[in-house]
Amino acid sequence: xxxxxxxxxxxxxxxxxxxxxxxxxxxxxxxxxxxxxxxxxxxxxxxxxxxxxxxxxxxxxxxxxxxxxxxxxxxxxxxxxxxxxxxxxxxxxxxxxxxxxxxxxxxxxxxxxxxxxxxxxxxxxxxxxxxxxxxxxxxxxxxxxxxxxxxxxxxxxxxxxxxxxxxxxxxxxxxxxxxxxxxxxxxxxxxxxxxxxxxxxxxxxxxxxxxxxxxxxxxxxxxxxxxxxxxxxxxxxxxxxxxxxxxxxxxxxxxxxxxxxxxxxxxxxxxxxxxx
Amino acid sequence: xxxxxxxxxxxxxxxxxxxxxxxxxxxxxxxxxxxxxxxxxxxxxxxxxxxxxxxxxxxxxxxxxxxxxxxxxxxxxxxxxxxxxxxxxxxxxxxxxxxxxxxxxxxxxxxxxxxxxxxxxxxxxxxxxxxxxxxxxxxxxxxxxxxxxxxxxxxxxxxxxxxxxxxxxxxxxxx
Numbered sequence: 138x139x140x141x142x143x144x145x146x147x148x149x150x151x152x153x154x155x156x157x158x159x160x161x162x163x164x165x166x167x168x169x170x171x172x173x174x175x176x177x178x179x180x181x182x183x184x185x186x187x188x189x190x191x192x193x194x195x196x197x198x199x200x201x202x203x204x205x206x207x208x209x210x211x212x213x214x215x216x217x218x219x220x221x222x223x224x225x226x227x228x229x230x231x232x233x234x235x236x237x238x239x240x241x242x243x244x245x246x247x248x249x250x251x252x253x254x255x256x257x258x259x260x261x262x263x264x265x266x267x268x269x270x271x272x273x274x275x276x277x278x279x280x281x282x283x284x285x286x287x288x289x290x291x292x293x294x295x296x297x298x299x300x301x302x303x304x305x306x307x308x309x310x311x312x313x314x315x316x317x318x319x320x321x322x323x324x325x326x327x328x329x330x331x332x333x334x335x336x337x338x339x340x341x342x343x344x345x346x347x348x349x350x351x352x353x354x355x356x357x358x359x360x361x362x363x364x365x366x367x368x369x370x371x372x373x374x375x376x377x378x379x380x381x382x383x384x385x386x387x388x389x390x391x392x393x394x395x396x397x398x399x400x401x402x403x404x405x406x407x408x409x410x411x412x413x
Numbered sequence: 414x415x416x417x418x419x420x421x422x423x424x425x426x427x428x429x430x431x432x433x434x435x436x437x438x439x440x441x442x443x444x445x446x447x448x449x450x451x452x453x454x455x456x457x458x459x460x461x462x463x464x465x466x467x468x469x470x471x472x473x474x475x476x477x478x479x480x481x482x483x484x485x486x487x488x489x490x491x492x493x494x495x496x497x498x499x500x501x502x503x504x505x506x507x508x509x510x511x512x513x514x515x516x517x518x519x520x521x522x523x524x525x526x527x528x529x530x531x532x533x534x535x536x537x538x539x540x541x542x543x544x545x546x547x548x549x550x551x552x553x554x555x556x557x558x559x560x561x562x563x564x565x566x567x568x569x570x571x572x573x574x575x576x577x578x579x580x581x582x583x584x585x586x587x588x
Binding site (some may be wrong): 178 | 501502542
């Protein structure tokens, strides 16, 4: 348990250094509901980065990169944005029937360069677009690697739809076998994960039920995608779950050590499991 | 809302009687359902949303009645339909509301009667069916009951189930 924790902490520390936005600890978005009915439907989303799920006790999730898409693929407005000390919050007006995607996707570059005999890290927030201005004149031996981080949730008005699940082919993406808004305690759900558009074999998948503050055991499930990128999850009880997929980290890294310049990707979603 | 469904009932009975009088005399064409909504002593009481549907292995579930707050401005009562959660998943989420001939207002505590023709039940094929009754109450709980029945049906009592919290006794009979 402890070992796992420090392993995770090390990952977190590295993630912080490579400047995945709101990187430390566990980041999440929490919708007011995922299964909705009605004619004038709104969802309110809390977004934070915290240790315990799902309590806002550390940092708000920055909303700069948060976007939402309607079932027909059109982008919809993020309304009533607010970022407080511990959490951000916003609303989405769900005017169509079907499944919406709300996502914060970060496409960054991590890397290093040599200047005046010293190796320097690329600063936080470096992207392919601003790389040229981030690397000082005279720098040599520039190394970069892509870091893609996707944090997304799904909410459905009426019948679940899958029109929004066409992969973009970058980072880790979820393809429903079981629809993420059709989850019931005791029923197994299957999701397929893609890495850069291809089935992602042998990726570690972590599933943690919310409500950590009021129990002793984390209750996490450590799963792994199969050769086809698929993973099956059984939900022991109804509630909100945090699901995290991350490309495996190199062996032997220690906390505080600089991250290797290697391509990486992570995926986070919050899933609501209803009672039978 | 209520009169069209009655018209359908009478029409169904008449045509059955005219085209096949011998069969009509022997085989029931109507299911009578009595649902007891319990009187609850609670600080804030709202009549429950109730959904009634029919399940048959191998066919999509068929909603036959939904009682909800159908008279609110801007159809706001539909917001809570998803709280009748098994029905919502099985059938409700594919429907539009109000649903003509299916949806109606919530009903008061007491014995509530509703009747369905064989066609309304979607029981045109002979076989085993289940009538499912689910109730969900605002600021209250939720309960679901299942009563199996078969078609062709025999006249008289057809089955019963009893709830413990949000539903009282539910009986079905055929005539």
